[in-house]
Amino acid sequence: MxxxxxxxxxxxxxxxxxxxxxxxxxxxxxxxxxxxxxxxxxxxxxxxxxxxxxxxxxxxxxxxxxxxxxxxxxxxNPRHGYLIGVDLGETQVALELFDLKMNKLCTTLEPVAQEEDMLAQYICILQRGCQNLMMQAGLSPEKILGVGIGVPGIVEHNGQVSVAAPMWNWRSEPVLELVEQAVGLPVYIDNGAKAMTLAESWFGAGRGVQDMAVILIGTGIGAGIITKGALYRGATNSAGEWGHTKIVLHGRQCRCGGQGCLEAYVGAPGILASQREAGGHPQDDQFVAVGQLVDAYQRGDPTAERVMQDLTQVLGIGIANLVNLFNPERIEIGGWAGLLIGGALLDDLTACVKQNALPLSTKELSISLCQLGEDAICTGAACLVLEEFLSANLKFNRGIY
Amino acid sequence: MxxxxxxxxxxxxxxxxxxxxxxxxxxxxxxxxxxxxxxxxxxxxxxxxxxxxxxxxxxxxxxxxxxxxxxxxxxxNPRHGYLIGVDLGETQVALELFDLKMNKLCTTLEPVAQEEDMLAQYICILQRGCQNLMMQAGLSPEKILGVGIGVPGIVEHNGQVSVAAPMWNWRSEPVLELVEQAVGLPVYIDNGAKAMTLAESWFGAGRGVQDMAVILIGTGIGAGIITKGALYRGATNSAGEWGHTKIVLHGRQCRCGGQGCLEAYVGAPGILASQREAGGHPQDDQFVAVGQLVDAYQRGDPTAERVMQDLTQVLGIGIANLVNLFNPERIEIGGWAGLLIGGALLDDLTACVKQNALPLSTKELSISLCQLGEDAICTGAACLVLEEFLSANLKFNRGIY
DNA sequence: AAATATAATTTAATACTTAAAATAAGTCTT
DNA sequence: AAGACTTATTTTAAGTATTAAATTATATTT
Known part of the structure; x- marks a missing residue:
């Protein structure tokens, strides 16, 4: 402000x-x-x-x-304006339409193909998806306050807004500008974890919490940080990149090129790698494999137990480091793998964090699971628009100020 | 505000x-x-x-x-009011008197003895020291706006202000209240690294920088973080506890009880331990020993080179982790050991950070040494008072608002 | 139907900011 | 040296904001 x-x-x-x-x-x-x-x-x-x-x-x-x-x-007035939230995924793009009270009105899911020019494809999908939503709800474009997009890459706010996403070979694409031209609506873009953090802070388990961190564990690892009730972005909007902080000197090779990154141990592929090292034979499908691992752990399988204990240790230290640096009053764990793991060993994890972080920082700390479900990223992306509406409101609704 | x-x-x-x-x-x-x-x-x-x-x-x-x-x-008006800044050290207490323009007017240094009740001794020293300063400058207590104290412990803001300092066996002592009673002046207390960070941000190399981190390397390790131009404190004022973040899983034992803490490798005792492990024979005196190590490194001594390279690696990764999480636009390195090390291998260190942190976060990052000298903590402590004067000013100088 | 209670609006007083006008205090020109 | 000119600062008049108190609105209770 x-x-x-x-x-x-x-x-x-x-x-x-x-x-x-x-x-x-x-x-x-x-x-x-x-x-x-x-x-x-x-x-x-x-x-x-x-x-x-x-x-x-x-x-x-x-x-x-x-x-x-x-x-x-x-x-x-829920009908004063509408928001579109987009979860731009690697295999699919989910678009949701919300009214101003954040009621979800309709949804559309667009598959993503493996093509040469992914950027062109995504822009095409977004254009089609927004049209689709407006059709379904019978709304004209003037009623849409904006489109928020959560992307699985790093969004730089540096003069213009550009997106870097290694898996698509995007180094610094001016996605915002391109999408805005194609869709003809105001567009807001941010990292998916940040968007989700915003949603969780406004409408999830973090309501009213001034200082918190949301941890997203899936294939990759992300985090979003709320300080003084607002999303913390740092100097160029790349704050909160927790997944590639190193916690094992000369440790396991990470896909980012570094060694000993948290993600190499706690991301789903990392967990399965640990399982293989321990003599296990996980399935090919990440989602199924992690689910089976957690099941085996809960049945008392010794290999699974070892893997999960090591995982707890690494993740707990990673969270403790975060706690020492940010001193949040709450940590929330989300993402599909995070919810599976957190559900199984939240208590152990909490104990490990308390053991590895400063007592004063953990005294008032609570660790819990995210509340918002599958569409947390869509909701968060829509929140990006809502945030803009709430701050800029007067510019739109009053005179010349 | x-x-x-x-x-x-x-x-x-x-x-x-x-x-x-x-x-x-x-x-x-x-x-x-x-x-x-x-x-x-x-x-x-x-x-x-x-x-x-x-x-x-x-x-x-x-x-x-x-x-x-x-x-x-x-x-x-420099003579409108005066500030006292205190560096509460383990071996000595430095007190400095500043005018409102932060000109240093006079100084006093009080030795600290090894006693049973350290708290009582420190309070006595503070009382004597403040009296001394006022005498030297010929000022009456009404002219003193407040006393700021930087302590080498964790200062909790949680209802009341309490200090935890393991080496003195302070768990949660109500230092502020006690000192205020003894000295009869408004007192402000914070961690020494935080105070120094404030000084460096206001009057040192960090002038005008909105997001930065100051790293303090001495016997222990501390950090202070500036976000949006202001000191970042977190939920209970224990944010920025960087020294005990873990970067080596199951690593070297740290005096905090944990394993693999940054401090165990980068704090002066940790550096000397590394030297011993490498076959070196450092002196007993930390200050002299680190100086000699840096000298040896610059002369091309192979053992020293190995130790310093390993140190660069660990410190660089620690800073990279900080950069990934906070995305500052500048890192400043201070503390007596930090200045020695940083002076010798700032370039290598910068390279290591850039290699281990995200490219987007390091693109605009600059790493430099602290500018303020020996009395940075005193200056910073006085800044705590100045900050209060600047924000609460009207309460003192105008009517009933 | 009158009395009572609480909510919401209006009013009158006061405070703050600003653009423009007036004043202050120099230099420059003749 | 006087007047012209220039720029800084203050004053003023107008506009907008907030608030406490008074008023009006709308219910329930007796």
């Missing part, structure tokens, strides 16, 4: 306060808004009237009263 | 903008303030008149003019 220097900025700030409060805490009466935000009643009346008039808010009936005028409930 | 909701908050915010601008950019004319802060000329007049009247600012003569009324230069 920009520094406030003029009186008109104040109104804008207070409008944001009210809008965000409603967005994160649900509908409520003006009276409650006033009490919870510490804005005066008159203030709330003024701001809400403006927002009611511009259609961002609606009145939603009365509260029960036990004597006295009943409180009128105001809420965000 | 608190959210601004009232019109009076605006004036407070704008006062801070001007005060900070003068503090970090030096004296300048009202005109320049107006241009650089984007506040209107009238605004600057109003705020500066208030600050002139309350004695926080002074007028300091005229600028050269080539036609037209010359600009009057305003500046922070």
């Amino acid at each position: 920009k520094p406030l220097r003029r009186t008109v900025d104040l109104r804008q700030a207070n409008t944001q306060v009210i809008l965000r409060h409603l967005c994160f805490n649900g509908s409520m009466s003006r009276m409650e808004i006033s009490l919870q935000t510490q804005l005066s009643a008159g203030m709330v009346t003024n701001v809400t009237s403006e927002l009611l008039q511009s259609g961002v808010l609606i009145e939603k009936g009365l509260e029960e009263s036990s004597g006295g005028r009943p409180r009128t409930i105001v809420d965000i | 608190k959210p601004l909701r009232r019109t009076v908050d605006l004036r407070q915010a704008n006062t801070q903008v001007i005060l900070r601008h003068l503090c970090f950019n030096g004296s300048m004319s009202r005109m320049e303030i107006s241009l650089q802060t984007q506040l209107s000329a009238g605004m600057v007049t109003n705020v500066t008149s208030e600050l002139l009247q309350s004695g926080v600012l002074i007028e300091k003569g005229l600028e050269e003019s080539s036609g037209g009324r010359p600009r009057t230069i305003v500046d922070i």
Whole structure:
């Protein structure tokens, strides 16, 4: 948020306060808004009237009263605008349409082929997918506030927005510009883990937590970090690249070219490699194989036990390092592999973290699993748009400021 | 900074903008303030008149003019208030007195004895030291805005402020309260590395850098992290505990009880241990021994070369991990051992970091040595007080807000 | 139907910012 | 040396914001 220097900025700030409060805490009466935000009643009346008039808010009936005028409930108007969230995956692209209250309205899933020019294919898919969603919901493009995209690469914010993704040989592609031209809607792009972290922080298990980290374990490993209630991006938006931090000096070779990266041990391929080293014979399909490993562990299979214990150790140290550096108040574990592993050994993992991190940093720390399901990345991507709407709102709904 | 909701908050915010601008950019004319802060000329007049009247600012003569009324230069009044900064060390306590422009006025050094009750001794030293400084400068206690203390332990902000320092067997001592009572002045305490980071960010090599990390290598290892131009503290003020992040699985035993901590390899005792492992015979005195090692390395001694190369590797990976997670735009290396090592192999170290961190995070990264000298911790500790003065200023200099 | 209670809006007072006008304080020209 | 000119700073008038208090609205209770 920009520094406030003029009186008109104040109104804008207070409008944001009210809008965000409603967005994160649900509908409520003006009276409650006033009490919870510490804005005066008159203030709330003024701001809400403006927002009611511009259609961002609606009145939603009365509260029960036990004597006295009943409180009128105001809420965000879900139909004031719509958001598209995209999970740009390696094998498929999921697109979801949300209303302004983040209700999921419809979905479309587009398969990805192995082609020469992946970028062209993805742009084509996005164009088709957005059209599809608008058709399904019967919405015209003007009603769409923007398209948020979560990608499995590194998104650089450096003048323009560019994406680097090794598996597609993207070094620094100006994806945002290209997609925006093709789709004809405002586009926001960020790393999938960051998008998911935002979703988890706003609408998942991390509601109201000021400092937390979300850890995403799948084929690759990602992390998103929330500080002071907001996504932490660092200088060029590549903060939180936890997967390739090294925890074993001269350790296992990682696909990134480095040695001893966390990902080489904790990512699904790494876990299966450990299993093979321990004499196990995992299936080819990563998802099935990790599931079987966790099953075997829970049945008490000695090989699986050894593999899982080593995994706990490495992952626990990795998390402890994160905790020592960021001192979050909560860690959330997600991703398909993360949920499988975390479900099986959350207690052991917590113990290992507490053993390896500073006592003062772990005293108030809680470790839990992510709440949002399969479409967390889509939700998070839509949150990128929502964030923009919440901050820039006044530019769209009021005069010249 | 608190959210601004009232019109009076605006004036407070704008006062801070001007005060900070003068503090970090030096004296300048009202005109320049107006241009650089984007506040209107009238605004600057109003705020500066208030600050002139309350004695926080002074007028300091005229600028050269080539036609037209010359600009009057305003500046922070160095004699409006004074700050005491303390470096609470294991062998000695250094106290320094600064004026409001951070000019060092006088110093006192108090030796520390090995006693039963260290806490009582330190409080006694602080009391005596502050008295001493005020005597030397001929100042009454009312003129002292506060005492900032940098301690070599972990300072918890959790309701009250408490300090944990293993070497003195302090688990969670209410040091702030005790010192405040004894000294009779407002006291601010933080970890020494954090204090130093603040100083380096405000008045050292990190001026104007929004995201950076300062690394302190001595007997122990510390780090301080600046994000968005401010010290990053995490949930309970124990963020940045980099020294005990693990980079070698099942590695060398660390004095913290863990295994493979960075400190066990990069802290002075760790470096000397590596030297012994390589067949070297370092002196007993850490400071002398590390100096000799660096000398030997620069003379081309093969053993020293091996030790230093391994050290570069470990330190480089540790920094790379930090870079991957925080994505700073600058890393500064300080501490007595850090300056020795960094001076000798900054280039190798930089190369190692670039090799082990993500290309996107290192593209704009620069690694350099700290600028502030011996008394960086004292300066930083005084900055803790200055920070408070700059933010709370209005509470002291204006009415009831 | 009147009394009472609470919510929401309006009003009157006050504070802050700014653009423009006025004033201050120099240099330059003649 | 006086007046013209230039630029800095202050003052002023207008506009916008917030808030406490008064008012109005809308329910329940008696």
